[in-house]
Structure formats: structure tokens, C-alpha cells
Amino acid sequence: MKVLGIETSCDETGIAIYDSDRGLLSHKLHSQVEIHADYGGVVPEIASRDHVRKWVTLTRTCAAEAGIELNQLDAVAYTAGPGLAGALFTGAVAGRALAWQLGIRALGVHHMEGHLLAPMLESPAPAFPFVCLLVSGGHSQLVKVDSVGCYELLGDTLDDAVGEAFDKTAKMLGLGYPGGPALAKAAASGSPERFLFPRPMAKSDDLNFSFSGLKTAAITAFEKTGRDPAAVNDIAAGFEVAAVEALAIKCSKALQQENMKTLVVAGGVAANTKLRSLLKETMQKIDGELYFPRLEFCTDNGAMIAYAGAFRLLAGENSGVEIAVRPRWPLDEMAAPG
């Protein structure tokens, strides 16, 4: 089955073609970073308009690179939520219109299920069951994954998601947008020992996260230096190490609690080098297995939507003709495919 994936939930237009027999045939991404940079963050209306402008060209390029005509597609999968309502609608309308024109099925896909399954596009792919750390701009969750669609939420953020905390802290430090990669870059030239920030929730018995206190601690430290530009890299380094250690501590606890040794990490923050190396060390200590998507499939992309969609389309799923999106859509409301 050849599935076209369309991702438009935020500030990236991602298109891909996944073949359930041959694997990923092509994928293309258009980032809107330059368009939103002047505003210091994503402007939803501008994001929607840009998705509308880009998706047709990206789709044509993907088909050409995959060596197929659009009428050889078997189905279309588009992100139906969670995300920005207007941006989601552009992908949903595009996906359903194309499917209607081609006389094929279309399916709305859960964006976080896409992230969670993205490591399956790699070789070797993780085997079920596993614990997944889902870390993005809107989510910091630990999920027990028994199979596709069988998700048990083990822990969640009580306030800011970790990506959101990276973004807000970066903005306050004058590092601009997108904040996560900018803060990580600044941190690479800083000393993590100069500013020692607490590891949030490290001592709590549950598997929840909280990052807003850490964000405030970093901003307060910056104010105390009189907003000294020379302190920025050190504060960034102190913030980054505290954030990733907090994530790693809860990953270890989750694996211990569930008596598991396989950890899967996905979502935009999974692209963070410090997090990747710390989790590698953590998993080596327990002789466990660790899986990440390749860097470009950590952040938003069309490949994960085509892949997650293919799984459910093969099981016979189909969205009704109504064009519906779910800007808020809890992952544990998902069910097994079919």
C-alpha cells in the first residue's frame, strides 16, 4: 500500500510517500522558521497560509522522487491533531480533497502517535513492548507502549512541556526562535557548572515532569547577572543539563517500575545531543536498548504521518467524509488499529 503523508500541525510542511512493501520512498520538508523569526514565535495564521502555498509542490516533488504518479497512491494520511487548528485544517482539506479526486481512502492521524512510531522507520526498529519518552514543543510524556494504539500514560508534564521550556528560556536569553536548537548551540560553548539549577521533580515518586520552575530559575539567574551577555552560554548549559537529567531520571524510574529494558525517545527534543548522549549512558548502565529516530524525523515530518497512517489504513481504518480536526487530542484515547 502506497500512502501519502501530509503533516501541517505547526510550522513545518512535511510530505512523504511510504510503501508498506518497500518502505519510505520519498520525503520532503519545508520549514517556516524564516517566516516566523521576525515575530519571535509561530504566528498561526501565517503558518496556515504557508502550508496552503507549499503542499502541492512538495507532493509533486515527492511523487517524482518516488518514481510514481499520484494516481498510483492507495491512500492519504494527514495530521488531524493535536496542533494549531487552522494549520491542521489546511492538511485535512488538502488530504481529503486529493483522496476524493483520486477515489482513494483518507485517514486523519494523531500527530503524537506519528512521533511515537517514527523510530520504527529506522533499522533496527524497536520491538514491543517498550517505554517511550515523548518530548516535543507541546508534550513531555512517558508512555508504556504494548503495541500500536495500546498506550498507557505513565507520566506527564504538570506545566510547561520540555520543548516549550527550551523555547521560552531561549527567548528570554535573547537567543531567538526556534529556541530549542538555539539554546543547545549556546550551551555547547558554555560551562554547565557555573549555574547549578535544580533537577525538577527528581525526588518525586511519580513519573511526572515540571519545567516551569527551571525556566524561571534560569531567567532569574540571568536577571541577577544584570542580563550580562557573557553569562548566556553558561546559563544555557546549566539549564540544558538540568532539563535532560530530569528527563533521564524519570526514564530510569519508568523502566524500573514497568520492569522493562527498552526505551524509545521521540519528538523534537529527541534531537538534543546532550539528551541523546545521557540516555545512551543511562541505558548502557542497565544493559538496556535505546532507540531514537534519525535527527530529521525527531522534529515534525511527513514520513511519520505516512507510516502511522499506513499502519491503520492497512487495518481498514478510514475517516468519514466530514473534514474534522482535533487541536487537543489525548494520546491515550487512541485504540488498536481496525
Ligand code: KG4
Ligand atoms: O516535535 P516538534 O518538531 O514539534 C511539536 O510537535 O511540538 O518539536 C519541536 C520542539 C520545540 O520546542 C523545539 O525547541 C524542540 O522541539 N527542539 C529542541 C531541539 N530541536 C528541537 N530542543 C532541544 N534541543 C534541540 N536540539
Ligand code: ZN
Ligand atoms: Zn511534533
